[in-house]
């Protein structure tokens with residue numbers, strides 16, 4: 001089922017969209033479905049965050065959409081690039097999409113780079129494939145790209161191999177390779193998870209700067225809502241192979257409408273925004289071959305009721321451009337609004353207008 005896309009103008013087709021997209025893996029004589037009919041849209045220049053715990057299907061969705069998982073992964077539904085269905089693309093056209101129109105970076109840059117080829121050769125190969133550059137022109141562009149991603153002493157680095165560079169530098173090289181094709185969108189799958197905290201921040205800043213300079217779109221896959229909050233315009237929360245909530249980032253952070261999202265938020269101690277009382281999520285994501293009936297999150301959900309086990313909840317409107325797949329959405333929205341109002345009551349405007357000593361006294365009295 002398709003839903004209105006927040007922010008869509010309805011004019012040009014979205015840059016990238018997945019429609020009723022499913023992924024299953026061959027297992028013995030049968031198949032196990034791990035992604036269940038999701039709809040996602042990326043507008044040109046937009047940054048979309050995909051968040052969820054490990055095993056929710058974030059990576060498989062995008063790898064399968066770009067046909068990078070081989071024949072074991074069986075997909076249904078449609079993947080559209082600028083309105084064109086990728087299923088009609090030849091292998092050659094697909095190779096141009098991957099690394100050309102769509103740049104890709106992954107969690108572990110060192111294992112993504114070829115250990116026996118020099119960095120320069122690998123960037124050069126991307127420049128040749130996607131922009132037809134060779135010789136001196138390719139070398140000049142490779143130097144420019146290394147400089148753009150913040151690698152000093154670029155001429156020396158071009159001659160080195162991945163094992164001679166740090167993890168952070170290798171991720172910068174991966175970004176340079178991804179940029180070599182001048183992509184319309186960068187798909188970044190946990191790009192900072194394998195890096196230590198300072199380097200993580202530098203890589204995220206780099207991605208932000210490049211987007212600002214190029215207008216490139218971004219699909220950022222992460223289990224860390226903090227990382228997503230920092231970089232993305234819109235967020236899709238995935239749980240057990242489904243999108244369970246999607247909204248503009250500020251809206252999602254300020255008014256999460258799905259218990260799972262509220263649990264993810266509760267794991268973020270330092271997020272600024274309206275204070276909502278949140279319950280962190282205990283337990284783990286169910287295995288795709290042992291899904292509970294009904295809402296897959298119900299066994300972990302503090303708000304679940306018996307009827308949550310009947311039928312899979314579908315995404316439904318939960319505010320402007322905001323969708324949530326929770327069977328108790330209406331009741332919980334009411335409950336959370338009352339809770340927010342109680343919280344806000346502690347900041348009653350009348351009380352706020354009083355001078356400080358009196359305001360504190362008022363709070364004591366109303367507590």
Ligand SMILES: Nc1ncnc2c1ncn2[C@@H]1O[C@H](COP(=O)(O)OP(=O)(O)OP(=O)(O)O)[C@@H](O)[C@H]1O
Nearest residue numbers: 025034052053054055056057058059060061287288
């Ligand atoms: N090659 C494969 N064969 C069979 N099942 C797979 C394969 N790759 C992934 N899966 C299963 O698909 C589900 C979704 O995995 P996926 O890697 O997309 O999760 P994720 O949300 O990206 O988590 P992570 O961040 O840990 O990668 C998981 O249950 C996983 O075990």
